[in-house]
Amino acid sequence: MAAVTVINPNVLNLPPYRLPQDYLTLPENYHPKPRRFVGLLACQMDPTLRSLDSIITRMEKKTAEMATTKGKPKKADKKAQAAASEAEEWEIEFEDTGPPSAYSTGSDIDTLFDSVIFPEGGGQPYDTGVLSLQTKKGTDWDSVKVDSAFRRKLDAVHLVRFPTGSDPAAHGWVVGAEVHMEVDWARRKYHMQQHTGQHLLSAVFEHELKNETLGWQLSTSGQPSYVDMERAPSEEEIAYVVQRCNDIIQNGTRVRVNVRLESDHERPGTLPEDYRDGVIRYITIDNLDVNPCCGTHHPSLAFLGSLFIFPGVTAMSGPPRSRINFVVGDALTKSLATAHALVKDVGLQLECGPPDINERLGQLLKGKKDATRREKVLRAESCAAYAIQLAASLKEINGVHVGKIHREEESTDVEFLTSILHSFTPPSDGKWLAALSSGPISASGTLGGCLLLTGSDDALVKKAGELVKVNFEGRIKGGGGKGKWQGKVIGSWHKGDDALVDQILSEAAGRHSCPTSL
Numbered sequence: 001m002a003a004v005t006v007i008n009p010n011v012l013n014l015p016p017y018r019l020p021q022d023y024l025t026l027p028e029n030y031h032p033k034p035r036r037f038v039g040l041l042a043c044q045m046d047p048t049l050r051s052l053d054s055i056i057t058r059m060e061k062k063t064a065e066m067a068t069t070k071g072k073p074k075k076a077d078k079k080a081q082a083a084a085s086e087a088e089e090w091e092i093e094f095e096d097t098g099p100p101s102a103y104s105t106g107s108d109i110d111t112l113f114d115s116v117i118f119p120e121g122g123g124q125p126y127d128t129g130v131l132s133l134q135t136k137k138g139t140d141w142d143s144v145k146v147d148s149a150f151r152r153k154l155d156a157v158h159l160v161r162f163p164t165g166s167d168p169a170a171h172g173w174v175v176g177a178e179v180h181m182e183v184d185w186a187r188r189k190y191h192m193q194q195h196t197g198q199h200l201l202s203a204v205f206e207h208e209l210k211n212e213t214l215g216w217q218l219s220t221s222g223q224p225s226y227v228d229m230e231r232a233p234s235e236e237e238i239a240y241v242v243q244r245c246n247d248i249i250q251n252g253t254r255v256r257v258n259v260r261l262e263s264d265h266e267r268p269g270t271l272p273e274d275y276r277d278g279v280i281r282y283i284t285i286d287n288l289d290v291n292p293c294c295g296t297h298h299p300s301l302a303f304l305g306s307l308f309i310f311p312g313v314t315a316m317s318g319p320p321r322s323r324i325n326f327v328v329g330d331a332l333t334k335s336l337a338t339a340h341a342l343v344k345d346v347g348l349q350l351e352c353g354p355p356d357i358n359e360r361l362g363q364l365l366k367g368k369k370d371a372t373r374r375e376k377v378l379r380a381e382s383c384a385a386y387a388i389q390l391a392a393s394l395k396e397i398n399g400v401h402v403g404k405i406h407r408e409e410e411s412t413d414v415e416f417l418t419s420i421l422h423s424f425t426p427p428s429d430g431k432w433l434a435a436l437s438s439g440p441i442s443a444s445g446t447l448g449g450c451l452l453l454t455g456s457d458d459a460l461v462k463k464a465g466e467l468v469k470v471n472f473e474g475r476i477k478g479g480g481g482k483g484k485w486q487g488k489v490i491g492s493w494h495k496g497d498d499a500l501v502d503q504i505l506s507e508a509a510g511r512h513s514c515p516t517s518l
């Protein structure tokens with residue numbers, strides 16, 4: 001392994017970052033390239049840096065061909081693109097890709113070719129930010145938002161939008177323009193806290209509990225981020241890791257970045273295939289872990305504040321792995337506030353304070369269970385009563401016993417009507433036909449209802465069903481077979497429908513008059 005030395009900012013002509021001198025180390029034999037590149041961008045050298053002055057070295061309207069290369073916009077960006085159809089996407093870079101003199105306006109200009117906007121990597125999403133023209137302050141064209149950024153080989157590419165058909169060059173947006181860039185710090189800070197937190201919790205699981213991390217995802221949706229483990233940790237292990245991580249955080253444990261020349265070392269499997277002739281960055285958590293990663297990590301874990309792993313493990317398939325959810329730092333405070341608001345809201349609905357919610361909920365669930373049991377008993381009694389009522393309504397017409405009942409209930413519960421039949425004893429002599437209906441009576445409205453026809457033989461029931469279709473003029477739609485016909489009321493039962501059912505039963509039984517009663 002090559003000898004390492006503490007970086008001397010003067011050797012690299014680095015801006016005067018306020019960073020611990022021993023945060024970053026480079027190989028002793030390192031000779032800086034004549035330009036910045038991904039791996040040693042300002043945002044990677046000093047993750048606390050929020051703004052930077054730089055100079056545009058490449059500016060090009062994005063073409064369809066460029067969109068198919070590495071770094072094409074992700075799903076969310078496509079949505080944004082659709083919303084901003086009146087804008088065209090441009091790529092802007094700040095690395096000095098040509099001879100220094102090509103853009104130089106001063107002797108020390110080389111130090112300005114750099115970026116404070118991280119172009120995604122190591123599981124950390126890209127930064128967003130704002131670019132401002134130093135010479136156009138106060139004009140409509142003085143600044144532009146950086147929607148996203150990505151890595152193309154060694155270069156960091158920034159994506160911005162200008163109005164379709166416009167000429168940004170006419171407004172000062174040209175190669176060589178001096179630009180002040182600001183990173184969206186709230187977004188970056190969130191990314192860094194979750195990312196650095198993931199390094200920590202994965203390290204504790206791996207080194208102290210022999211449970212390796214297989215993958216992870218930093219959430220950008222407001223939900224917790226997750227880590228996939230090779231085996232499911234127990235409740236005790238999760239509790240241990242949470243405590244251990246917070247102890248390490250509270251100790252202000254240092255994080256350091258050791259940079260190696262890529263050619264000097266075996267390439268880590270996680271290094272992208274198109275990243276060549278760059279550097280390998282080893283992220284070290286003092287006395288705990290060393291891991292190659294290109295993301296931005298704060299020099300002290302104290303920056304994380306606190307870390308929490310949510311109870312519960314989700315078994316994931318193909319390949320099998322165990323997922324745990326976690327949240328770190330400011331997002332943990334927000335998560336706690338959201339959880340508290342939810343508990344408070346539940347307490348208000350249950351009319352009790354948060355400490356009594358569990359007991360109150362237990363009482364409600366027991367009450368619900370008791371009510372369900374009582375409803376079952378009452379339902380059975382009610383069905384039996386309706387069955388007696390149905391039997392009492394039977395009248396003989398042309399040798400057929402016909403009868404009906406109606407429930408004024410706002411329901412389409414055919415099941416209840418069917419239950420009545422279970423308690424109903426049909427006449428033992430001759431044919432019979434019965435109509436069971438339910439629904440509130442209303443001349444207008446959509447309160448609904450249902451009708452169930454049944455009888456001693458299928459032909460009789462079928463005939464009655466056909467008569468329902470004709471007499472109700474499409475207000476009841478249904479069908480059936482095997483001695484049953486059921487239909488749904490479109491709209492509501494009307495006042496005269498009771499007589500209409502009587503008429504249908506009579507006609508089905510063979511009487512061709514129009515009686516008002518049986």
Ligand SMILES: [Zn+2]
Pocket residue numbers: 122195199283293294295296297
């Ligand atoms: Zn990392």
